[in-house]
Amino acid sequence: MTTGRRHVSMGEIEFVVTRAAFGVGAPFGIAEDFAYAVQAAARFGIDPMPAALACLSHLDREPGSRQLTVAECGTEVILSGPSRLSAVFTGPSLSDFGHLPQFRKTVIRALNVDHPLLVAAALVSGRMKNCIIEWPDAQVILDEQRVIQLNFTDEDRLQAPGPVNLKIRSAVPDTIAYNDSRRRFDAATLETEARRIACEGVLVDTDAWAGLVEFFNRCLVPSSEQSLLDGAGAGLVDRD
Amino acid sequence: MVSLRPAEQIMRLDRMGASHQTRLSFMRALVRRMSKERWRFERLRFDLDPDGYGTSIFAIHTPNRTYSLIAFTHALDPDQRTDRVIAEAWDATFSLFDGVPTDADLARLAHNTPKQEVGRFSSTELVLARANKSLRAFEHVVECLADGRQPDIDFLARVGYLMRTTAVYGSGKFGCADRGRISERSDTRGPFQVEMLTVYLIRWFTMELVEYVARARGGNRAAKLDAAVKRFLGIGNATGLGMAPFLVKHPILINNWVLARETALARVRALKLASEEQLSELHKLMRRVRRHLEEWNVDDEIQQARTSTLRNEMEDFERRLSDDGLLSEKRPWDMLYLYAETNYSLEGQELAASLLMEPHAQLVDDLAETMCSDRSTCLKPSMSVAELQASITTRYGWALMRDYDDPDEQRYFWYYSEDKLEPRFSDRFAEPGTEYEMPLAFGRDIAALDMELARAEPSSSVAKFLLVHPEFRHVVRRVQTTANFPYSEIHDSLIASDVRPIDLLRFKLAFFGASKFDPKSDLWTRITMFQGAPMPDDLGGPGSDDWFFPVKPEVTR
Numbered sequence: 001m002t003t004g005r006r007h008v009s010m011g012e013i014e015f016v017v018t019r020a021a022f023g024v025g026a027p028f029g030i031a032e033d034f035a036y037a038v039q040a041a042a043r044f045g046i047d048p049m050p051a052a053l054a055c056l057s058h059l060d061r062e063p064g065s066r067q068l069t070v071a072e073c074g075t076e077v078i079l080s081g082p083s084r085l086s087a088v089f090t091g092p093s094l095s096d097f098g099h100l101p102q103f104r105k106t107v108i109r110a111l112n113v114d115h116p117l118l119v120a121a122a123l124v125s126g127r128m129k130n131c132i133i134e135w136p137d138a139q140v141i142l143d144e145q146r147v148i149q150l151n152f153t154d155e156d157r158l159q160a161p162g163p164v165n166l167k168i169r170s171a172v173p174d175t176i177a178y179n180d181s182r183r184r185f186d187a188a189t190l191e192t193e194a195r196r197i198a199c200e201g202v203l204v205d206t207d208a209w210a211g212l213v214e215f216f217n218r219c220l221v222p223s224s225e226q227s228l229l230d231g232a233g234a235g236l237v238d239r240d
Numbered sequence: 241m242v243s244l245r246p247a248e249q250i251m252r253l254d255r256m257g258a259s260h261q262t263r264l265s266f267m268r269a270l271v272r273r274m275s276k277e278r279w280r281f282e283r284l285r286f287d288l289d290p291d292g293y294g295t296s297i298f299a300i301h302t303p304n305r306t307y308s309l310i311a312f313t314h315a316l317d318p319d320q321r322t323d324r325v326i327a328e329a330w331d332a333t334f335s336l337f338d339g340v341p342t343d344a345d346l347a348r349l350a351h352n353t354p355k356q357e358v359g360r361f362s363s364t365e366l367v368l369a370r371a372n373k374s375l376r377a378f379e380h381v382v383e384c385l386a387d388g389r390q391p392d393i394d395f396l397a398r399v400g401y402l403m404r405t406t407a408v409y410g411s412g413k414f415g416c417a418d419r420g421r422i423s424e425r426s427d428t429r430g431p432f433q434v435e436m437l438t439v440y441l442i443r444w445f446t447m448e449l450v451e452y453v454a455r456a457r458g459g460n461r462a463a464k465l466d467a468a469v470k471r472f473l474g475i476g477n478a479t480g481l482g483m484a485p486f487l488v489k490h491p492i493l494i495n496n497w498v499l500a501r502e503t504a505l506a507r508v509r510a511l512k513l514a515s516e517e518q519l520s521e522l523h524k525l526m527r528r529v530r531r532h533l534e535e536w537n538v539d540d541e542i543q544q545a546r547t548s549t550l551r552n553e554m555e556d557f558e559r560r561l562s563d564d565g566l567l568s569e570k571r572p573w574d575m576l577y578l579y580a581e582t583n584y585s586l587e588g589q590e591l592a593a594s595l596l597m598e599p600h601a602q603l604v605d606d607l608a609e610t611m612c613s614d615r616s617t618c619l620k621p622s623m624s625v626a627e628l629q630a631s632i633t634t635r636y637g638w639a640l641m642r643d644y645d646d647p648d649e650q651r652y653f654w655y656y657s658e659d660k661l662e663p664r665f666s667d668r669f670a671e672p673g674t675e676y677e678m679p680l681a682f683g684r685d686i687a688a689l690d691m692e693l694a695r696a697e698p699s700s701s702v703a704k705f706l707l708v709h710p711e712f713r714h715v716v717r718r719v720q721t722t723a724n725f726p727y728s729e730i731h732d733s734l735i736a737s738d739v740r741p742i743d744l745l746r747f748k749l750a751f752f753g754a755s756k757f758d759p760k761s762d763l764w765t766r767i768t769m770f771q772g773a774p775m776p777d778d779l780g781g782p783g784s785d786d787w788f789f790p791v792k793p794e795v796t797r
Contacts, residue, residue: 011419
């Protein structure tokens, strides 16, 4: 499937992924958050484009995956929907709920999520802290100092698509265990990585990127005779 | 203390469309830095055929590093010479390279730079640009120099440049480096500094090119271009709708630009005394400004009428400066500004503000360092619906007072066309594609958010509101992000039937430091950049920072 890798800039990721998500029907603000999540995942050293493409393809095929309902059951908040939940919508909503003061006393569950890693990335880009995000065979810990730790049984599981049930719980720093660490990013490491990416760009899967660009292209308005005249510079061939 | 001018006065489209360059403009800041830090310029390569087609590398050495302008010049069919984004060929194409390119870099860029948007770039490239010749001006200069004569300065003054850039892309476009690569470097951290540096180098390259072609044609008979003419000639630029999304998308950055300018003006107005020296400098400047205004002639009838009014106002302003009582006034500069505000057109008011800043380098120039921002947007999900609505009521009265059911209130929409992503601005009731409208209509969208918030439980959180209404997410983020930045919003609709996109362009271009605005329609304008700025070998000299509103030199042919 993969034919190669190419460098893209973070600016391109934001521009293309936002409009790709918008192109499959996500509202603009949700689409922006999806792009921020994809950028955050790239800073973990992961190529997030295959997951991003799969996620948008799922949303495109099943528009019902955008429907989230919330139920509060005792100390639990449960997000679910009529079909598999799209990470495009689940990530920002979980991040929002995680910022509410009552989150410290609750556990949030999201059922049947399509791409858990992108949900976790959305929580990172949403600046969540002091919480643990868990799904089968993987765990992401965000602490007070914005240290990010990814624990997983193997790397493929971390990036594997769902559906999975995902749990987020609050965790005060003392209770966070850093055993079995597989990949840990403190603030300085993340800063260094962000600088490296700014200097070098992000290496991504060529096919996945091309797929995202196809979704992006849906946002482009077909050209008409009139719209040609509505662009700057219309009607002038320079012979000055 | 003198208060800053309020946003409801300043951030209106008609006033933004009357903006002028100031000491804080980005070109001025760049030239000051180049002079102060004695940046060195070096022509590393100049492999051209007798017609001037080929490859060149022009390097600039700052105290910290080297940047290289790589230029490819091509023969161009005159029918292909257009300023539009959808153009596919140009007289010259450029990459600004971070460092000195290797042969491999050069081979890669020779393959990609001439293709512009269709090419692919890497993070060692900071800027991608292209330019077209002003064919008549370029040819005239070549012909005269080849014949051992200087060109006709009156003819050149009507154009103002020999080449005109039609796009200057930075910040990660087409694989070029993200801004993060340069945002912490002292020589490039200011807004648009690498883009301005690229344009400055293109100007230098153009002068070398025209002399080279003249020499190739005239041999030993050929003259060099008079230094005063070189300095007078700027580089042209054609700018269209692409600038508008930038202004809306970067509210904090725009706030910082305006805040710096308004702080500078307030500092000057607060001075209790005007010195003889400053007054004399301003007198000298006034004479130049008035001559510049005489030389600023364009076809656009609206701008021509405004310039004509401006000439009269500056004549009056000069008289006010000569008033014997001025020096004994308490806060003389404030008095002059308030006089302009009461009696002049918006162009006159804004030019008066720029003029008053000009002799006050020590009060103003440090503010250039405050004009960048790398702060991102924010969303506060725990805010209550009531708090959010109160914030809207307090700050967005200008948006809430409009009747968006009136078709004229949302006559237009902004979008990217499938033709090379060219930004366009069309009648929403006549053209298809509104579902892919760019999110620039924050006034309308905030009014819609306000109506929906009124139906929500006031004590509920923004998080719960957005779960039900994800379509307002970007609007909520906007309101919350801009809360502490008074100059972050344009207090007008950008989609109403009376919008002139050119006002947005003028505002941004004035911050760049452009002059000789030459609107070609409501959608685009030509301008001149770096006109009057010192050439590389003049940098650091006594007049290095003295090029506000330049005028054509006296030249003997």
